[in-house]
Amino acid sequence: MPFNVAAAIALGLTFAQPGSQSLAGTWIMDFSGQPFARLELRTTGGVLSGRISIGVMHLNDQGEIDKILKPATSFTALFDIVYRDGVLSFARKDEDDTDRFELRLIDAAGDAAQLSFVMTDELRQELKENGITPPKPIVLRRSSR
Numbered sequence: 001m002p003f004n005v006a007a008a009i010a011l012g013l014t015f016a017q018p019g020s021q022s023l024a025g026t027w028i029m030d031f032s033g034q035p036f037a038r039l040e041l042r043t044t045g046g047v048l049s050g051r052i053s054i055g056v057m058h059l060n061d062q063g064e065i066d067k068i069l070k071p072a073t074s075f076t077a078l079f080d081i082v083y084r085d086g087v088l089s090f091a092r093k094d095e096d097d098t099d100r101f102e103l104r105l106i107d108a109a110g111d112a113a114q115l116s117f118v119m120t121d122e123l124r125q126e127l128k129e130n131g132i133t134p135p136k137p138i139v140l141r142r143s144s145r
Contacts, residue, residue, distance in 0.1 A: 021043055021048075022105070022110055023041050023048070023083075023088055023103065023105070023113070024041045024042055024043045024048065025040075025041060025142050025143070026038065026039070026040050026041075026142070026143045026144075027039040027040075027041070027103075027113055027115075027140035027141065027142055027143065028140060028141055028143045029115070029138050029139065029140045029141070031057075031065055031068050032068065034055070034068040034071045035053075035055065035071050035072045036054070036055045036057060036065065036068055036071065036072055036138070037052070037053065037054045037055070037072055037115065037138060037140060038052070038053045038072050038075075039051075039052045039103070039115065039140060040052070040075075041088075048081055048083065048088075049077075049078065049081065050077075050078045050081070050090070051075040051076060051077050051078060052075065052076060052078060052090075052092055052101075053072040053073065053074055053075045053076070054072055055068055055069070055070050055071045055072040055073070056068070056069040056070035057069060057135075059132070059133060059135055060133075061133055062133060062136070063133035063134050063135050063136040064136050065135075065138065076092040076093060076094070077092065077093075078090045078091065078092055079091055079092070079093075080100075086104055086105070087102050087103070087104050088102065088103040088104070089101065089102050089103075089118070090103070099117065100117075100118040101115055101116065101117060101118060102115070102116045102118055103115050103116075103140075106139070110142065111141060111142045112139055112140070112141055112142070113139070113140045113142075114137045114138070114139055114140075115137060115138050115139075115140050116137040117134075117135055117137075119134060
């Protein structure tokens with residue numbers, strides 16, 4: 001099989017898996033009436049793409065959001081989008097950093113998904129040294145808006 005055909009097949013398997021199509025749409029998490037996260041996923045020509053907007057939060061001792069310091073207002077494009085074994089992983093640029101996330105459906109109807117921030121060992125250690133509990137996953141709801 002020529003290399004270019006193999007590459008095209010690999011791309012098709014990475015982006016056009018049937019399960020990833022079910023994630024297309026707008027996903028929102030509001031906290032106390034303030035928008036904290038908005039994830040927009042779309043499929044074009046079998047390829048999943050999207051953008052995300054995440055606010056700034058304060059966490060309690062258990063790593064749960066207890067206050068929104070700045071609501072979600074600006075979007076950044078997603079890249080490194082891969083759907084595998086029911087988990088959509090993706091990244092976004094945040095100034096000089098790259099933030100990585102995982103999204104998985106958590107209800108049979110497909111209206112709720114769990115968004116997890118994937119931390120490096122270095123960041124996990126830095127948080128521990130500063131007495132900060134890592135953030136727990138948040139629940140996003142599919143929106144019609």
